[in-house]
């Protein structure tokens with residue numbers, strides 16, 4: 012039996028885009044997965060999604076004994092949580108649904124079993140209120156899409172989360188090959204989604220002001236700073252931009268102009284007109300390439316990039 016930081020069976024609750032990807036990831040690390048989702052046809056879709064993700068995971072290297080056959084499915088979240096050593100919740104991003112789910116998961120899971128929510132923006136304090144048995148094990152374990160490829164997981168404790176649960180989550184995610192970071196305070200959107208939101212705000216504003224097309228902005232990032240950001244974070248890159256003086260020099264040299272740019276940044280509203288402009292811009296930029304085709308090309312390249320990064324001695 013394989014274990015990762017003491018976990019041999021994971022409950023994956025909600026098997027849409029994120030849950031299916033998590034399930035494939037845990038299976039590839041040789042763990043047992045018991046999944047649950049109330050939607051009609053969910054089990055068939057999940058098994059098809061795991062099969063679709065498997066070739067890239069196999070390419071990255073499977074744990075001994077890893078198999079899609081170690082996936083079990085139940086329609087009952089309590090049954091899934093009862094059997095699990097770690098619970099990864101991936102239901103819809105709606106507070107009422109998550110609160111209801113956490114009440115049921117907490118009632119069913121053994122005390123001490125971590126209940127981690129994939130929530131993109133909510134805090135664990137909200138869900139912990141529903142956990143009558145063991146509120147200290149509720150936290151956010153926020154992955155990036157697709158979790159079977161992107162290493163980052165943001166571990167965000169709520170106001171009642173026990174330190175032991177945070178440590179258990181950090182150890183488990185590390186043991187299954189993720190790169191977890193601990194978020195020090197609950198904030199809507201955690202860290203990485205707030206950074207993305209800051210960029211999207213200005214990108215939407217530039218389209219709204221007619222400065223750039225959607226395609227121009229995608230080109231600017233994907234063929235510009237995005238290439239560096241895939242290798243090093245914004246601070247390390249900025250340090251390199253400063254030459255021998257490093258980040259201290261760049262802050263002194265380009266800090267004042269940057270402050271002037273901040274004062275000109277946009278604050279757009281997502282009006283129906285702007286939303287329509289963004290949707291039309293994406294349609295035009297992709298010129299008929301379907302979402303699944305583009306995701307497959309992106310994910311194949313991500314695999315190559317991650318493999319190259321693994322041996323490069325980067326921080």
Ligand SMILES: NC(=O)c1ccc[n+]([C@@H]2O[C@H](COP(=O)([O-])OP(=O)(O)OC[C@H]3O[C@@H](n4cnc5c(N)ncnc54)[C@H](O)[C@@H]3O)[C@@H](O)[C@H]2O)c1
Nearest residue numbers: 025026027028029048050101102103104129130131154156
């Ligand atoms: N899509 C992303 O890029 C992304 C990235 C990171 C985190 N997340 C987070 O992951 C979670 C899931 O997002 P998604 O994109 O996979 O959504 P999704 O709509 O693809 O999947 C949600 C799934 O939850 C199921 N569901 C509905 N009610 C449920 C219940 N009571 N119990 C269990 N399952 C239930 C639905 O049938 C569906 O299969 C959200 O909290 C979201 O914020 C999403």
